[in-house]
Amino acid sequence: MLRHVIVSHQDLLEFAKECFRRVGVPGEDAGIIADHLVLANLRGVDSHGVIRIPYYIEGVEKGYVRARSEIRILRETGATALIDGGGGLGIPVAVKAVRLGIEKARDGGIAVVSVRNLGHVGMLAYYTLKITEQKLIGLVTANAPARVAPWGGAEPVFGTNPISLGFPAREKPIIIDMATSVIADFKIKLAALKGEKIPEGVALDKSGKPTVDPKEALEGCLLPFGAYKGYSFSLIVEILSAVLSGGALSKQIIRHPSTQGGFFVMILDPTAFRSYREYEADLDRLLDFIRGCPPAHGFEKVLLPGEPEDRVYRRRLEEGIPIDSATWRLLAETSARLGVSMPRPRG
Incomplete structure (x- = not known):
C-alpha cells in the first residue's frame, strides 16, 4: 500500500493557488494562502500544510468564511x-x-x-x-x-x-x-484519518476519562x-x-x-532600545552558551527553538515534500471536484 508520495514545493504551490482561485479567492490572496500552507509542509508542520486546502474550501462553500473580504x-x-x-x-x-x-x-x-x-x-x-x-x-x-x-x-x-x-x-x-x-487539535484529526493512536496524557473522552483513541478525543477534549x-x-x-x-x-x-x-x-x-549590532552580539553570546551546554543522557546536542523545523525545511526544499496517502486522497477529491490538475509526484 502506498504510504506517501513526494512532490516538489513548486508544484504544490501552483496546485494550492489554483484550488483557491477556483472558489473565488482573489489572485494575491490565493498566492498568500498557498505560500503559507506549503511553507508549513516544508518546515515539517504537516498538520498546518496543504491538508488544510479541502477544509478551507469547505469553509468557503459552507459560508463559515468568505473567499473575498473587506478589511x-x-x-x-x-x-x-x-x-x-x-x-x-x-x-x-x-x-x-x-x-x-x-x-x-x-x-x-x-x-x-x-x-x-x-x-x-x-x-x-x-x-x-x-x-x-x-x-x-x-x-x-x-x-x-x-x-x-x-x-x-x-x-x-x-x-x-x-x-x-x-x-x-x-x-x-x-x-x-x-x-x-499538549498536542495540536488537527494532529488528532490526522491520527484518526491514518487510523493511528494518539499519545497518552493528551486528551479525555466525552466522559472526562483519559483516552488514546483519536475518535474519542475528537468527541471529548484536549489537555x-x-x-x-x-x-x-x-x-x-x-x-x-x-x-x-x-x-x-x-x-x-x-x-x-x-x-x-x-x-x-x-x-x-x-x-x-539599543543598536542592532549590540542586540545581535549579546544574542550571539547567549546562543553560544546554549549551544555549548553539554547534552543530557539520551540527547546528542542542545537544539534551539525552530532548529528542527529549519533542518526539515532544507531537506524538503531539495528532496521534495512527502504527502501521506490520506492527505493525497483528500487532495485528489478536491482536485477532481474543482477540475484542477494534481501535482506530479517525483520519481
Missing part, C-alpha cells in the same frame, strides 16, 4: 490598530495585519495590531518568520474553537490557542511556535500542556486574541478547521 481598520493610533477581517479567510487577513504592524514598529519602535472576524490563520511561525526577516521581534497569538479543558476540568473551554515568538539573529532567527494544549501552566497560557492567549479585539471567544466559535476567533500581533524594534 476595515476600526480604531487606530500611531502604535496600535484594531482590524475587522470581514469574515474572510484568515491567512491573508493576518498577513495584512502583520504588514501594518511592521510599518508602525518601524515608525515608533513598537506596534500592536488586534484582529477580529477572520478565519483560521494557520501556522503562527509564518508570521514571526516574516517579522524577523525585517530584523524585528514578534509575538503572535490566536484563539481557536473550544477543544481544551482548563486544568482540572472535563469539558473544552479554550481552543488550542497557539503562541509564537520570533527573534532575529545573526544566522537563523529564533522561532518559538506552540499550541498551549493543556504542563498542567496549570499551560492552562494559564491558554487564558493569556484567549484574552489577548479575543477579549482585546472583541472577537469570538473559543466557546463561541463554530468548530471547523477554517474558523478562528481573534488574532493578536505585537512587534518590537530592537533599535528602539
Whole structure:
C-alpha cells in the first residue's frame, strides 16, 4: 500500500493557488494562502500544510468564511490598530495585519495590531518568520474553537490557542511556535484519518476519562500542556486574541478547521532600545552558551527553538515534500471536484 508520495514545493504551490482561485479567492490572496500552507509542509508542520486546502474550501462553500473580504481598520493610533477581517479567510487577513504592524514598529519602535472576524490563520511561525526577516521581534497569538479543558476540568473551554515568538539573529532567527494544549487539535484529526493512536496524557473522552483513541478525543477534549501552566497560557492567549479585539471567544466559535476567533500581533524594534549590532552580539553570546551546554543522557546536542523545523525545511526544499496517502486522497477529491490538475509526484 502506498504510504506517501513526494512532490516538489513548486508544484504544490501552483496546485494550492489554483484550488483557491477556483472558489473565488482573489489572485494575491490565493498566492498568500498557498505560500503559507506549503511553507508549513516544508518546515515539517504537516498538520498546518496543504491538508488544510479541502477544509478551507469547505469553509468557503459552507459560508463559515468568505473567499473575498473587506478589511476595515476600526480604531487606530500611531502604535496600535484594531482590524475587522470581514469574515474572510484568515491567512491573508493576518498577513495584512502583520504588514501594518511592521510599518508602525518601524515608525515608533513598537506596534500592536488586534484582529477580529477572520478565519483560521494557520501556522503562527509564518508570521514571526516574516517579522524577523525585517530584523524585528514578534509575538503572535490566536484563539481557536473550544477543544481544551482548563486544568482540572472535563469539558473544552479554550481552543488550542497557539503562541509564537520570533527573534532575529545573526544566522537563523529564533522561532518559538506552540499550541498551549499538549498536542495540536488537527494532529488528532490526522491520527484518526491514518487510523493511528494518539499519545497518552493528551486528551479525555466525552466522559472526562483519559483516552488514546483519536475518535474519542475528537468527541471529548484536549489537555493543556504542563498542567496549570499551560492552562494559564491558554487564558493569556484567549484574552489577548479575543477579549482585546472583541472577537469570538473559543466557546463561541463554530468548530471547523477554517474558523478562528481573534488574532493578536505585537512587534518590537530592537533599535528602539539599543543598536542592532549590540542586540545581535549579546544574542550571539547567549546562543553560544546554549549551544555549548553539554547534552543530557539520551540527547546528542542542545537544539534551539525552530532548529528542527529549519533542518526539515532544507531537506524538503531539495528532496521534495512527502504527502501521506490520506492527505493525497483528500487532495485528489478536491482536485477532481474543482477540475484542477494534481501535482506530479517525483520519481
